[in-house]
Amino acid sequence: MNAFNDTPCHDPTRKRLLQAALDVFADKGFRDATVREICAKAEVNAASVNYHFRSKEALYSEVLSFAYREANERYPYTLASDASLPPEVRLRHFIGNLLARMLDDTYLGRHGKLLAREIADPTPTGALDQVIETTMKPHCEVLDGIVAELVGPGYSEADMHRLGLSIVGQCLMYHHSRSLIDRVCPEIIATPEEIANTADCIAHFSIAALKHLATKDGRA
Secondary structure (H helix, E strand, C coil): CCCCCCCCCCCHHHHHHHHHHHHHHHHHHHHHCCHHHHHHHHCCCCCHHHHHHCCHHHHHHHHHHHHHHHHHHHCCCCCCCCCCCCHHHHHHHHHHHHHHHHCCCCHHHHHHHHHHHHHHCCCCCCHHHHHHHHHHHHHHHHHHHHHHHHHCCCCCHHHHHHHHHHHHHHHHHHHHCHHHHHHHCHHHHCCHHHHHHHHHHHHHHHHHHHHHHHCCCCCC
C-alpha cells in the first residue's frame, strides 16, 4: 500500500479516522498521540486503525498526504502552474494560495500545524521525505520557474532557490507569528478579503524586487 496514493478517500470510517488523526497528531505530535485516542475521537472501533492502515506509522503518513490532497482541492496551484499566463499573475496566485492555506481557520489549517511539527522534529516514519518529494518539490519547481521568468538570465539554480524561499518566508512569517499579529495588527488577516490584500502586498513587494534584479547583471 502506498501511503501517498492520490486516490480520494470514499470510505466513511477511513475518512473519519484521517480527520480525527489530523486533529490529534497536530495537537500532540506523532509520539504522544495514541491510536486509542484517535479511534475514540473518530467514534470507531479501536481495531480500525490496524484494519484500514496497518499501523500508527502508516496512518501518520497517510494523514499528511490526506491533508495535502484536501488543501490542494481547496487552494489549487492551477493558475500558478499555467505557463501561458504572465509570471506576475502566476506569482500572485501562488502567494495567494500559499498564504490562504497557512491561515485557513478550518480543520484544513491543522495541516500547517502538523507539518510545522514534522519539520521541527521529523518522525522516524519517513513521512516528511515523502511529502517533500510528492508535493513540496513540485510546488517549489513552479515557484522557481516563475522567479526565473521575472529575473531573466544570469542567475543560477541556487539563486532561484534563495529567491523562492525568500518569497515563501514572507508568507511563513504570518503563520509562525500569528499570535503576535493577532495582538498587534489583527485587521491585516482578519478576513479572507484582508488575507488576499496581504497576499497582494507580498506579491507587489516581491515582483518589484525581482524586476529590479532583472535590470542587474550577476547574481542575487
